[in-house]
Every structure is written in C-alpha cells, then in structure tokens.
Amino acid sequence: MATLNRRWVYARMLEGQLSASNFERRDEPAPQLRQGQALVRVRLVSIDPANRLYFAMQAYRPQLAPDDVMAGFGIGEVVESTDPRFRPGDLWHGDFGWQDYAVINSYDRHEYWHRCSEGYKESDLIGVLGITGMTAWFGVEEVLRPQAGETAVVAGATGACGSLIAQLLKLKGCRVIGIGGxxxxxxxLLDELGLDAAVDYRAPDMAAALHAACPSGVQLYSDAVGGDVSRAVLPLMGRGGRWYHFGNLSAYGDARPGAPAERHDSFMSDGLRAHCRQEGLKPRFLLVFDHYCRRLEAEAQLARLLQDGRLVAPSTEIAGFEGxxxxxxxxxxxGKIGKLNVRISSDHAASA
Ligand SMILES: NC(=O)c1ccc[n+]([C@@H]2O[C@H](COP(=O)([O-])OP(=O)(O)OC[C@H]3O[C@@H](n4cnc5c(N)ncnc54)[C@H](OP(=O)(O)O)[C@@H]3O)[C@@H](O)[C@H]2O)c1
Structure with a gap:
C-alpha cells in the first residue's frame, strides 16, 4: 500500500481577498527517492505573513503559480534516505510546503534547509531558533545596535519577531514601547514581556498615546508593519536614529499577482520624507537569509537566553492538517500571540 501524501495546493489564482477557495486538497502517493535524496515527514508548519507574498511576487522563494503545492517553512523528520548526509530520525528545517512528505536532496539549492540542533522543542526550532529568531537577532545586532537608556518602539510587538525584538532590546537596557492590537x-506586553509602555495601534488616539509614551523621542524603531504605525513613529525620531524596516505587513492584504509592486516606503507622505531627509533617517531592510553565515552564532546566543530564562518564546499552535x-x-x-504554527503530523493514518 502506497504511503499517502496529503497536500494543500494553491489551486485558484488570488484575485481578491485570500479565501479557502484559493486552496484545494490534492493528495497523492508519497514521492519515491532517487540517489542523493531524503524523504522528510513534515511535523510542524510555520504560518507567516510572508506566505501571503508568495502568491504575488518572489519573496524569500520563487512566486507561487496555480497547481503548486502551497509553500511554507516547517520542521520535519527524515524518515528515509539515500544519502548519508541525511540521517533517518534527524529533524530538518526548510520550505517543505503544506504537505506530509517533502524531498530534500544533496545536489539542489538548499541554503534554506538546515539540520536542526538537538535538544530543543519543535516550537523553538521553528520560531526563536529559526527564521523568526534570526530576523530578530540580526536586526538588533546589525541594524538597531542598541545603547542602554535609548528609547525603542517595536511595531508588531505581540507577533513572532516583535515579541523577541522587544525582549532583546530590554535586555540591552533600552526603554521599550510595544505596539499591540x-x-x-x-x-x-506589559505583564508578560515587562515592557515599559504599550500602545494600541487600533485606538483612534494611537499617535498621541505614542507621543506621550516617548517624552525623549525615539532612537530605535523596529518596523514590521509600515502604514499608520510608521507614520506615527517616524516624526518622533531624529538624527542618529536607527530604523529596522524588515516588513510591510499593513500592505500584505493587497498583495496579489499582477498588482503594482509595493514600495516599502509607500506609506510615507511628502512631509514625512522631508523629515527623514532632514534628520538623515534611512530605513534599513535586512533579508534574514543574507545573514545566515551568522546563524549558528545567533542560535547559540538565543538558546542560552532561553535556557537562562531571560527570554521567552511565545507561540500559538493549531492542530490538524485541515486547519x-x-x-x-x-x-x-x-488570541494569537507570538509564533503561529500548525501541527500536522499526529493526525494522519499515513496510508492509502
Ligand atoms: N526581512 C526578513 O527577512 C523577514 C523575516 C521574517 C519576517 N519578516 C517580516 O516581519 C514581519 C512580522 O513577521 P512576524 O512573523 O513577526 O509576523 P506576526 O507573528 O504575524 O506578527 C506581526 C504582528 O503585527 C501586528 N499587525 C498586523 N497587522 C498590523 C497593522 N496593519 N498595523 C500594525 N500592526 C499590525 C499584529 O499584532 P496584533 O496581533 O497585536 O494585532 C501581528 O501579531 C512581516 O512583515 C514579515 O514579512 C521579514
């Protein structure tokens, strides 16, 4: 009896809002291995804002076309191998897609695959020790370069990256204001992350509340969202400020095939541009994979902080492939807080 590979396929081109009708279940037998390959049984699938960009553009990976298996990073176990580099039982991290079984190989491009370090929870491997944690750590170390006493604003602070960035900045001695919904x-943000202030981006007085929370201005800005939040934060920043602009989440809902390419600074008014020019404020974008040469260093430091109890890695898990x-x-x-994942491995009879 062939092993069944359940698959969610991107079946119909995105035209309006993303909906269930864009996806279709198309199961098929699990792939057969050739020389130099391994079969990975996917356990945990990472749900990221970037998944929405895959329909519209090349972002971290090639753009999706209808009939492609839906793309997504995940954690999976090697269950079969024809290459000694891949040992059965090892956990790997990679863009395995929304399916039970993915093939990884020793000859294709594989810079986004890596064997997971042993001894960590899967939710940490996919989150704080995966792309999320790297995005946070590189941003803090390479872009924000915090000094004790500086005021930092973290947009998307209840999210996967933001919740880590906010804590790392606190550990560096900053005064941290988190933006939450x-x-x-x-x-x-106040009770669990211990931030100094929190501002609700959905409240009508968001800009005034932010201004009140930052009497000495803002020196560091972790910007995952652009939009109204950035329009409120940037006027509070001046010369010497560091602006880590690593995502434009407020615009992702409009990303669809053929739509005009979204400029990362499209939320800015002429007045705000003039302010940034005058103050020498420049957004610094960072693509996490470009910094993977430092991945193990980042992983070691983040793991130590976790083990010491100085960092928490919040996550929300949904059970079931259907979900x-x-x-x-x-x-x-x-209710989603921190990293969002779907566990797909424990609910499958694995035969057809
Ligand atoms: N450059 C890179 O290499 C890289 C790597 C990873 C991620 N990213 C980017 O980083 C961003 C955050 O990723 P993530 O994994 O942390 O996402 P996430 O877990 O979904 O967190 C983002 C948070 O942003 C808040 N948010 C959503 N829409 C908003 C809006 N319109 N205005 C203000 N806040 C809003 C939400 O907070 P509430 O729940 O409190 O409403 C959400 O929890 C994304 O844009 C992603 O593409 C970039």
Whole structure:
C-alpha cells in the first residue's frame, strides 16, 4: 500500500481577498527517492505573513503559480534516505510546503534547509531558533545596535519577531514601547514581556498615546508593519536614529499577482520624507537569509537566553492538517500571540 501524501495546493489564482477557495486538497502517493535524496515527514508548519507574498511576487522563494503545492517553512523528520548526509530520525528545517512528505536532496539549492540542533522543542526550532529568531537577532545586532537608556518602539510587538525584538532590546537596557492590537494584547506586553509602555495601534488616539509614551523621542524603531504605525513613529525620531524596516505587513492584504509592486516606503507622505531627509533617517531592510553565515552564532546566543530564562518564546499552535488554509486566512485568530504554527503530523493514518 502506497504511503499517502496529503497536500494543500494553491489551486485558484488570488484575485481578491485570500479565501479557502484559493486552496484545494490534492493528495497523492508519497514521492519515491532517487540517489542523493531524503524523504522528510513534515511535523510542524510555520504560518507567516510572508506566505501571503508568495502568491504575488518572489519573496524569500520563487512566486507561487496555480497547481503548486502551497509553500511554507516547517520542521520535519527524515524518515528515509539515500544519502548519508541525511540521517533517518534527524529533524530538518526548510520550505517543505503544506504537505506530509517533502524531498530534500544533496545536489539542489538548499541554503534554506538546515539540520536542526538537538535538544530543543519543535516550537523553538521553528520560531526563536529559526527564521523568526534570526530576523530578530540580526536586526538588533546589525541594524538597531542598541545603547542602554535609548528609547525603542517595536511595531508588531505581540507577533513572532516583535515579541523577541522587544525582549532583546530590554535586555540591552533600552526603554521599550510595544505596539499591540487591542487592550488585552497591550496588557500582555506589559505583564508578560515587562515592557515599559504599550500602545494600541487600533485606538483612534494611537499617535498621541505614542507621543506621550516617548517624552525623549525615539532612537530605535523596529518596523514590521509600515502604514499608520510608521507614520506615527517616524516624526518622533531624529538624527542618529536607527530604523529596522524588515516588513510591510499593513500592505500584505493587497498583495496579489499582477498588482503594482509595493514600495516599502509607500506609506510615507511628502512631509514625512522631508523629515527623514532632514534628520538623515534611512530605513534599513535586512533579508534574514543574507545573514545566515551568522546563524549558528545567533542560535547559540538565543538558546542560552532561553535556557537562562531571560527570554521567552511565545507561540500559538493549531492542530490538524485541515486547519492550514484557515490558519493563514485568519492569521491564528484574535488570541494569537507570538509564533503561529500548525501541527500536522499526529493526525494522519499515513496510508492509502
Ligand atoms: N526581512 C526578513 O527577512 C523577514 C523575516 C521574517 C519576517 N519578516 C517580516 O516581519 C514581519 C512580522 O513577521 P512576524 O512573523 O513577526 O509576523 P506576526 O507573528 O504575524 O506578527 C506581526 C504582528 O503585527 C501586528 N499587525 C498586523 N497587522 C498590523 C497593522 N496593519 N498595523 C500594525 N500592526 C499590525 C499584529 O499584532 P496584533 O496581533 O497585536 O494585532 C501581528 O501579531 C512581516 O512583515 C514579515 O514579512 C521579514
């Protein structure tokens, strides 16, 4: 009996809002291996804002076309191998897609695959010790370069990257203001992350509240979202400020095939541009994979902070392969905090 590979395929071209009708289940037998390959049984799938960009453009990976298996990073176990580099039982991290089984090989481009270090929880391997944690750590170390006493604003602070960046900046002695969506999430930023202030980006007085929370201005800005939040933060920044602009989440809902390419600074007014020019403020973008030469160093430092209890890595897990499209469409729902993952491995009979 052939082993079944359940697959979610990007079946219909995105035209309006992303919906369940863009996806289709198309199961097929698990792939057969050739020389130099390994079969990975996917366990945990990472749901990221970037998944939405895959429909519209080349972002971290080639653009998706209809009939492609939906792309997504994940953690999986090598269950079969024809190459000694891949040992059965090892966990690997990579863009395995929304399916039970993926093939990795020793001769194709594989810079985004890596064997996971042993001894860590899967939710940490996919989050704080994976792309999320690297994005946070490189941003803090290479772009923000915090000094104790500086005021930092972290947009998307309840999210996967932002919750880590906010904590790393606190550990460096900064005064940290987190931006969250709604009163409950703002309370979480204060109570659980110990931030100095929290501002609700959905509240009508967001800009005034931010101004009040930053009496000495803003020296560091971790910007995952652009939009209204950036329009409120940037006027509070002056010469010498560091602006880590690593995502434009507020615009991702409009990303679709054929749409005009989104400029990263499209949220800026002429007045804001003039302010940035006058103050020498420049966004610094960083693509996490460009910095992977430092991945193991970052992993070691983040792991030490976790083990010492100085860093927490919040995550939200949804169970079940069926839940994959809904998890991306609903971004985990209103209660989602930190890294969002879907566990797909424990609910499958694996034969057809
Ligand atoms: N450059 C790179 O290499 C790289 C790598 C990884 C990620 N990224 C980018 O980093 C960003 C964050 O990723 P993530 O994994 O941390 O995502 P995430 O876990 O979804 O967190 C993002 C948070 O942003 C908040 N948010 C959503 N829409 C917003 C809006 N319109 N205005 C203000 N805040 C909003 C939400 O907070 P609430 O839940 O509190 O509403 C959400 O939790 C994304 O843009 C992603 O593409 C870039």
């Amino acid at each position: 709604g009163p409950e999430k703002c309370r979480w 994959l499209p809904g998890a991306l469409i609903g971004a985990g729902g209103p």
